[in-house]
Amino acid sequence: MKQALFFAGKKAFRALLLLLGVSVASFLLLCASPLDPLRTNVGQAALGSMSQEQVAQLEAYWGADQPPVERYLGWLAGAVRGDLGTSLLYRQPVLTVIGQRLGSSLWLLLTAWVLSGVLGLALGITAGAFRGRWPDKLIRGWCLVISSTPAFWLALLFLLLFSVWLGWLPIGLSVPIGVEEEAVTLADRLQHALLPALTLSVTGVSNIALHTREKLVDVLGSDYILLARARGEREGAIVLRHGLRNVALPALTLQFGSVGEIIGGSVLVEQVFSYPGLGQAAVTAGLGSDLPLLLGVTLVTSGLVFGGNLLADLLYGVIDPRMKRGEGRP
Amino acid sequence: MEPILEIQHLSISFHQYEKGFVQRELPVIRDLSLTLEPGEVTGVLGVSGSGKSLLAHALLDLLPYNSRREGTILFQGEPLTSQRIRKLRGKEIVLVPQGVTYLDPLMKVGPQLRKGRRDRGAREKVRSALARYGLKEAAADLYPFQLSGGMARRVLMASAVMDSPRLVIADEPTPGLDAKAASRLLGHFRELAAEGAAVLFITHDLELALAVAHRVAVFYAGETVEIARASDFPEGRLRHPFTQALWDALPQGAFRAIPGAQPYSGEVKEGCPFLARCPHPGNGCGQGELSLVPWNEGMVRCLYPHGEVMA
Ligand SMILES: Nc1ncnc2c1ncn2[C@@H]1O[C@H](COP(=O)(O)OP(=O)(O)OP(=O)(O)O)[C@@H](O)[C@H]1O
Ligand SMILES: [Mg+2]
Numbered sequence: 001m002k003q004a005l006f007f008a009g010k011k012a013f014r015a016l017l018l019l020l021g022v023s024v025a026s027f028l029l030l031c032a033s034p035l036d037p038l039r040t041n042v043g044q045a046a047l048g049s050m051s052q053e054q055v056a057q058l059e060a061y062w063g064a065d066q067p068p069v070e071r072y073l074g075w076l077a078g079a080v081r082g083d084l085g086t087s088l089l090y091r092q093p094v095l096t097v098i099g100q101r102l103g104s105s106l107w108l109l110l111t112a113w114v115l116s117g118v119l120g121l122a123l124g125i126t127a128g129a130f131r132g133r134w135p136d137k138l139i140r141g142w143c144l145v146i147s148s149t150p151a152f153w154l155a156l157l158f159l160l161l162f163s164v165w166l167g168w169l170p171i172g173l174s175v176p177i178g179v180e181e182e183a184v185t186l187a188d189r190l191q192h193a194l195l196p197a198l199t200l201s202v203t204g205v206s207n208i209a210l211h212t213r214e215k216l217v218d219v220l221g222s223d224y225i226l227l228a229r230a231r232g233e234r235e236g237a238i239v240l241r242h243g244l245r246n247v248a249l250p251a252l253t254l255q256f257g258s259v260g261e262i263i264g265g266s267v268l269v270e271q272v273f274s275y276p277g278l279g280q281a282a283v284t285a286g287l288g289s290d291l292p293l294l295l296g297v298t299l300v301t302s303g304l305v306f307g308g309n310l311l312a313d314l315l316y317g318v319i320d321p322r323m324k325r326g327e328g329r330p
Numbered sequence: 331m332e333p334i335l336e337i338q339h340l341s342i343s344f345h346q347y348e349k350g351f352v353q354r355e356l357p358v359i360r361d362l363s364l365t366l367e368p369g370e371v372t373g374v375l376g377v378s379g380s381g382k383s384l385l386a387h388a389l390l391d392l393l394p395y396n397s398r399r400e401g402t403i404l405f406q407g408e409p410l411t412s413q414r415i416r417k418l419r420g421k422e423i424v425l426v427p428q429g430v431t432y433l434d435p436l437m438k439v440g441p442q443l444r445k446g447r448r449d450r451g452a453r454e455k456v457r458s459a460l461a462r463y464g465l466k467e468a469a470a471d472l473y474p475f476q477l478s479g480g481m482a483r484r485v486l487m488a489s490a491v492m493d494s495p496r497l498v499i500a501d502e503p504t505p506g507l508d509a510k511a512a513s514r515l516l517g518h519f520r521e522l523a524a525e526g527a528a529v530l531f532i533t534h535d536l537e538l539a540l541a542v543a544h545r546v547a548v549f550y551a552g553e554t555v556e557i558a559r560a561s562d563f564p565e566g567r568l569r570h571p572f573t574q575a576l577w578d579a580l581p582q583g584a585f586r587a588i589p590g591a592q593p594y595s596g597e598v599k600e601g602c603p604f605l606a607r608c609p610h611p612g613n614g615c616g617q618g619e620l621s622l623v624p625w626n627e628g629m630v631r632c633l634y635p636h637g638e639v640m641a
Binding site (some may be wrong): 222223224227228229230231232237241242245251273320322 | 387390392394416418419420421424425427429431432433434436437445473475488613628
């Protein structure tokens with residue numbers, strides 16, 4: 001019990017440190033940005049026709065008149081109290097904006113995450129089991145091609161193929177145009193999320209598949225597989241009974257660790273598909289110098305990534321018998 | 331009676347890449363011939379790294395992919411092909427492996443021994459195999475990391491005798507056991523032989539080999555230099571000077587070690603690899619390839635086997 005408390009305390013401390021670091025970093029990046037908030041958001045022409053007071057008012061609104069340190073500390077003081085401020089672009093509380101965006105992004109992220117995990121594992125196992133033979137070569141070749149293809153390019157390709165030529169799937173957005181909120185069905189949402197999710201997962205698949213293959217090849221070369229063969233177990237049964245079991249733990253770590261990559265990829269993919277999600281909000285906030293929104297999005301996404309890794313750690317303890325019974329990590 | 335296993339001129343080598351693309355053939359075992367009779371325990375004696383485990387794996391056709399095997403292996407008079415061995419593994423030909431790393435770390439002992447079967451019969455078989463080596467039924471419910479060294483040995487032993495094997499290949503099965511447990515284990519191998527199986531007992535320990543084996547094959551630098559009966563040792567009927575030196579180094583012998591070290595397999599290109607340490611070298615020992623020849627009811631790879639020089 002005491003150990004569990006210590007573990008939780010350590011993790012919480014790390015999480016705080018991480019969030020602090022990430023927020024400072026994104027704040028500094030925004031400060032260093034060459035974009036002038038007034039010129040980007042109000043426009044050169046409009047600015048020119050304004051009086052001195054009006055410009056000063058606008059500068060105050062965009063925070064351009066405050067020294068950076070003061071500005072950050074002001075934000076931090078609010079954030080500690082749970083108030084992430086108001087988005088300058090959307091004129092709504094940051095938490096509300098993020099809530100909406102996350103709502104639609106979640107479909108996309110979850111579908112992509114599950115798809116890439118399941119597909120990656122299946123492909124990796126197949127390649128490893130057929131090491132050196134044509135299924136292995138095929139899968140590995142495909143993975144290498146995919147992992148050296150930029151996600152946005154793939155997204156455009158999919159759009160052309162499935163939406164423009166074949167017309168099977170909608171071109172963009174997360175819900176049909178001109179339909180009331182209540183009338184949007186789950187099928188609608190899935191249909192809109194499918195193509196972006198596919199793009200996202202395809203790039204995630206190759207990483208998971210290649211790692212899984214490598215691990216399975218290691219496992220199949222191990223002593224206990226040799227004895228399983230010597231005991232007369234069949235090759236297929238060996239892969240399923242011993243291979244899968246020993247690959248599962250590293251695969252799980254990889255899967256939860258890939259949350260970060262999926263979120264990172266979603267920024268670009270949402271842009272291409274005009275999918276109104278968190279990634280798109282991040283881009284808008286960054287380009288529009290919307291400091292509160294950008295910091296808010298950064299906090300939430302780092303929290304998600306951290307949560308993914310934490311979950312992997314915890315699951316490891318539940319699943320690995322050596323950890324469950326208080327043994328050291330292998 | 332028909333021998334159970336006949337190994338004829340078995341050689342095992344690895345091809346390795348050294349420095350870029352230069353491929354090199356690395357011999358480990360050269361020209362090994364050995365016959366295993368039913369009811370007999372045959373010891374194979376070799377230092378660490380001499381290819382003992384490889385020999386065990388070669389007999390099961392489980393060599394690493396970068397290795398090559400030459401020679402013939404006959405099982406009950408017929409060539410042991412890849413197809414044939416696949417049907418015999420785990421049933422008629424079994425392996426008692428070298429260590430606990432041969433157990434799947436994430437699977438409980440019971441399911442491992444049952445090989446994926448779940449029926450009552452399989453459970454019963456596991457229970458009785460474990461009981462045979464003094465392990466309680468509860469041991470089936472443990473993960474390998476929860477076994478003590480001695481328990482792990484006995485589990486490995488139990489996994490080999492689930493059916494009644496004709497050939498038992500035991501790869502250094504005793505390290506980690508105290509003297510009492512070790513001698514009980516040796517007794518088990520004698521027992522298996524008494525039930526009509528042939529046992530190949532691999533070890534680096536001459537005393538151990540003499541305690542359990544009827545016959546002993548001695549490795550030197552990748553070659554079998556002598557095949558002797560266990561009784562040849564105390565009775566002074568040894569044929570090769572290296573075997574004699576091994577015996578002399580024991581307390582029962584003269585307790586006297588010979589100087590020098592064993593070369594690697596293939597390191598000595600020509601002649602007898604033992605020549606540099608031989609107490610009585612003769613003409614021609616430095617040239618050509620020596621072959622294993624019958625001598626005085628045993629086998630020896632020496633131009634001047636013991637007795638010749640003495641006379
Ligand atoms: N996959 C491999 N590739 C190259 N060389 C190998 C490979 N496996 C084993 N060897 C070499 O073959 C030799 C024999 O190995 P082996 O495991 O059979 O020794 P051993 O006699 O069983 O030793 P020990 O008593 O320590 O168990 C070693 O020198 C080792 O380096
Ligand atoms: Mg060995």
